[in-house]
Amino acid sequence: FTTFYWFCFQLPIAIRPELFSVQGSLTSYFLICSTSNFPAIMLGLSRHTFRLYNRVGVRLQSTLVVVEHDNKHLNPVTLSAITAASQLGGDVTCLVAGSSCAAVAAEVAKAVGVSKVLLADSADLEGFLPERITPVILASHQKFNFTHIIAGATAQGKSLLPRVAAKLDVAPVSDVVAIKSPDTFVRTIYAGNAMQTIKSNDPVKVVTVRGTNFATAAAEGGSAATETLAIPDLPKHLSSFKEQKLSKSDRPELSGAKSVISGGRGLKSGENFELLYKLADKLGAAVGASRAAVDAGYVPNDMQVGQTGKIVAPDLYIAVGISGAIQHLAGMKDSKTIVAINKDPDAPIFQVADFGLVADLFKAVPEMTEKL
Amino acid sequence: MSLKVLVGCKRVIDYAVKIRVRPDKLGVVTEGVKHSMNPFDEIAVEEAIRLREAKKAKEVVVVSCGIAQAKETLRTALAMGADRAILVELSPKEYEIMTPAHVSKILAAVAKMEGSDLIILGKQAIDDDCNATAQMTAAHLDWPQATSASKVEVTDAGLTVTREVDGGLEVITTQLPAVVSADLRLNEPRYATLPNIMKAKKKKMTTLSLSDVGVELKEHQTVVSVEEPPVRSAGIKVKDVDSLIAALKQAGRI
Numbered sequence A: 001f002t003t004f005y006w007f008c009f010q011l012p013i014a015i016r017p018e019l020f021s022v023q024g025s026l027t028s029y030f031l032i033c034s035t036s037n038f039p040a041i042m043l044g045l046s047r048h049t050f051r052l053y054n055r056v057g058v059r060l061q062s063t064l065v066v067v068e069h070d071n072k073h074l075n076p077v078t079l080s081a082i083t084a085a086s087q088l089g090g091d092v093t094c095l096v097a098g099s100s101c102a103a104v105a106a107e108v109a110k111a112v113g114v115s116k117v118l119l120a121d122s123a124d125l126e127g128f129l130p131e132r133i134t135p136v137i138l139a140s141h142q143k144f145n146f147t148h149i150i151a152g153a154t155a156q157g158k159s160l161l162p163r164v165a166a167k168l169d170v171a172p173v174s175d176v177v178a179i180k181s182p183d184t185f186v187r188t189i190y191a192g193n194a195m196q197t198i199k200s201n202d203p204v205k206v207v208t209v210r211g212t213n214f215a216t217a218a219a220e221g222g223s224a225a226t227e228t229l230a231i232p233d234l235p236k237h238l239s240s241f242k243e244q245k246l247s248k249s250d251r252p253e254l255s256g257a258k259s260v261i262s263g264g265r266g267l268k269s270g271e272n273f274e275l276l277y278k279l280a281d282k283l284g285a286a287v288g289a290s291r292a293a294v295d296a297g298y299v300p301n302d303m304q305v306g307q308t309g310k311i312v313a314p315d316l317y318i319a320v321g322i323s324g325a326i327q328h329l330a331g332m333k334d335s336k337t338i339v340a341i342n343k344d345p346d347a348p349i350f351q352v353a354d355f356g357l358v359a360d361l362f363k364a365v366p367e368m369t370e371k372l
Numbered sequence B: 001m002s003l004k005v006l007v008g009c010k011r012v013i014d015y016a017v018k019i020r021v022r023p024d025k026l027g028v029v030t031e032g033v034k035h036s037m038n039p040f041d042e043i044a045v046e047e048a049i050r051l052r053e054a055k056k057a058k059e060v061v062v063v064s065c066g067i068a069q070a071k072e073t074l075r076t077a078l079a080m081g082a083d084r085a086i087l088v089e090l091s092p093k094e095y096e097i098m099t100p101a102h103v104s105k106i107l108a109a110v111a112k113m114e115g116s117d118l119i120i121l122g123k124q125a126i127d128d129d130c131n132a133t134a135q136m137t138a139a140h141l142d143w144p145q146a147t148s149a150s151k152v153e154v155t156d157a158g159l160t161v162t163r164e165v166d167g168g169l170e171v172i173t174t175q176l177p178a179v180v181s182a183d184l185r186l187n188e189p190r191y192a193t194l195p196n197i198m199k200a201k202k203k204k205m206t207t208l209s210l211s212d213v214g215v216e217l218k219e220h221q222t223v224v225s226v227e228e229p230p231v232r233s234a235g236i237k238v239k240d241v242d243s244l245i246a247a248l249k250q251a252g253r254i
């Protein structure tokens, strides 16, 4: 038994160390053993172990990750979703639904931790309308009976997964920041001012995960097989995709950037954002904004950081002319180092800033750009 | 076109309040705390009223699922200009386990009873931050959804909606009936004037029970705990740009 015990414990650790960093209990230990694709280990389980296995009533976990992409490339948030799925234990299947998106399936098949890729490729899936992707997800679920369906908590994930959950008559779990066990999740409520741990009692857990809280899975090293999924009947009459007006920028993407510089109402105009762009280019940073700056038309909506905009957690966040309202802090207070440049010494942003500079931004920002 | 519009309104702790976690660590303190209409729902109500003013809609019905106090929220919506209100009333105990899974079923049932053509909701409630009810309501009804809308046009064919997405904006069209969820940029909600607040008192408010709408409150999720988030330790104020650059270099951030 000792030898077997060693095997049982060491083998999965060697193969999937990531599982052991988050799960420590006996339950999850057996769960992992029973789902790590090691039939040999399963055969070796003693009767005592089997009884335990049955008593804790562990069901084999199998997760569907809904891949986010633009038909050409994988959105990195999917790699975070794969990490979340790996933490649940069991098989991880990735669904690539789109139009002419085989390249994405090939890309995701190489990600570490993925056991299978499902490809649903049809011109009708152009624009990723939730009315059309939902039946595709339901068809995959019908075929493979997943315990979890996961996606990144992006605009697309948020629009799609609750629709899927309703069709399965379950309650979705939104914007999860940590996974405690296959049915227990941590999420924030009240603009990040409270952390709620909830246990889902539903047979299928439909979950969106906050990308900044899950490391990205390695993009190379895996070799999952790809299976083509037959496209089910789609309610094409309901809606159609017309166009996207994407903001173009050479700067790093906001949610994944290592450094972010954000401007608020204090910038006073769209032209003045130039000051921030210059500093951002010196630092290789992405540029964000407060709601006030977006509402005033200084910058487009996709730059909004906050409770109802994007959540970022870069190494460095520089808030310029931003007061630090609850709703803005919700989107950036997990940043490693926060800098505030504000002329009002009482601005709430100084309560979360590691380094605060009380100064006129119109002097301080150009000076900083020049000196860097 | 003359649409019957249904708008969802949630009563939440006011957005400016700094919330406190309850001593039993199962929720946040709500007693004696200022509540108001969820800001996204104000935008939804405003949009519906504008549609009626533009003669695209003939009636705006506001609905809330919640405890008796939600009537105040509905009165606010009536004072903004909605025609009629429906409260689907729950006991405080029932309300504790209510999630978008239940609200969406209730809204779908009410929309059927009312013969609604368009449902407008906020994109998320600022308390649970779920961002799910509109999508789920659309699913229950098998209607199209247009979430995070920043512009809604009623056309002969249905709706043309501009949506706020991660990379910018996106335009879709949907047929009617449909469900729309409002983003911050959709409009600027009006304030209720005193005469309108007075008039709102005379408008009709119907109270329904869960059995009236045929929805059961299954406990989909159990709250294990609610806790304060980790607090950041206070930082320092630097005296000038040079010290800031030095501090950031020292911290290895630049």
Ligand SMILES: Cc1cc2nc3c(=O)[nH]c(=O)nc-3n(C[C@H](O)[C@H](O)[C@H](O)COP(=O)(O)OP(=O)(O)OC[C@H]3O[C@@H](n4cnc5c(N)ncnc54)[C@H](O)[C@@H]3O)c2cc1C
Pocket: A263, A264, A265, A266, A267, A289, A290, A291, A292, A293, A304, A305, A306, A307, A308, A309, A310, A320, A321, A322, A323, A324, A325, A326, A327, A328, A331, A341, A342, A343, A344, A347, A359, A360, A361, A362, B015, B039, B040, B126
């Ligand atoms: C439902 C809801 C959702 C929301 N969602 C978000 C969200 O996702 N993201 C978000 O950011 N906000 C959000 N808000 C808005 C939020 O409450 C604040 O109104 C907003 O964040 C304020 O933006 P601001 O700090 O740029 O502007 P202000 O609060 O006006 O602050 C401007 C700051 O600039 C400083 N300043 C001015 N001039 C100078 C100068 N020359 N030099 C240096 N400093 C200067 C001032 O001292 C001040 O502190 C939301 C609000 C609601 C109700």
